[in-house]
Amino acid sequence: MKFFIMQGQRLLAGKFRITNKARRATLLLVTLLIPQSILAQEKYDTLYVMSSRAKPYLTFKETVEEHQNTSASSRNTQRFVAMDDLHTEKLRELINNSQTVVTLGQKSLRNVADLRIDRPHLATLITLEDYRDVLSEKNISQGMHCVLVIDQPLHRITRVIRERIPDARIAGIIAEPKDANNSKSSIAMQYEYDPIIARVPPRENIHSTIRTMSENGIDVIIALHNKEIYNRSTARNILISSYHFNLPLIGYSRAFVRAGALMGIYSTPESMADETLGIINQTERCVDGSILYPSRYTVEVNPQVAKSLRINIEYQNLKQTYQDRPRK
Helix, strand or coil: CHHHHHHHHHHHHCCCCCCHHHHHHHHHHHHHHCCHHHHCCCCEEEEEEECCCCHHHHHHHHHHHHHHHHCCCCCCCEEEEEHHHCCHHHHHHHHHCEEEEEEECHHHHHHHHHCCCCCCEEEEEECHHHHHHHHHHCCCCCCCEEEEECCCCHHHHHHHHHHHCCCCCEEEEECCCCCCCCCCCCCEEECCCCCEEEEECCCCCHHHHHHHHHHCCCCEEECCCCCCCCCCCCHHHHHHHHHHCCCCEEECCHHHHHHCCCEEEECCHHHHHHHHHHHHHCHHHCCCCEEEECCEEEEEECHHHHHHCCCCCCCCCCEEEEECCCEC
């Protein structure tokens, strides 16, 4: 607004000498002429808070903006901001001027949780592990909050394995058994799945863990999001060991497939963006801290790995996208 006032004063000063009284009159005149949308703080239907400007978040942003530009029925106003560009008070101001808040990633969720917001909030592009870490640290209002995680539900993973690798009878997951009574040396079997799921406690090193899996008749390894087990420093050793014991690995990202996993089951930022828009339009799905899984997912196969491990797998279509009904 200061810009408009100065311009008005300069325009008058070109022909007249402006007294203090005239300056006040100029201020009033220019203020009345400025559109109210400029004087008022801008309001948003949806505020998207990105943890950073990393590629997945920007891809998500581009998908939402493309949908907004191509949808004739969509009139929602929206704004994307990155945590790197904000201080706490500015973030609070933007949230107060928005109807719904969507956080992308763990950092933005943690920062928004600190503000204890009182409006609908959807967290996404986050793993279930990272979400639970934030929940253990922060007090998030459950009544108007939910999360769309990037993890794939276990029933979906086992269904893909059953369809693509029908010879697999037991699928192993490196994790502590859910039953607290199990000792470190035990393997917990879950028979409600097909193939059977075996939870194998991590041993002193990953090679011995995978050897134990092989010795116990496990046919395939399912990698789930777990930073302690799967990270940049361990990924190579895990893949080498799985090759050594002829155990194919099912990863949770495209990068896993490229690095040497037999198959990847994952949801892309584009599909997560589409589903987020659907959740925003169906507010009844986002209540009471609901944990939502993506309904759209991609199955990608690495044919070189299948050939090397001599696995008879259907991989004529190396990359296919599927759509399930939305499910918690």
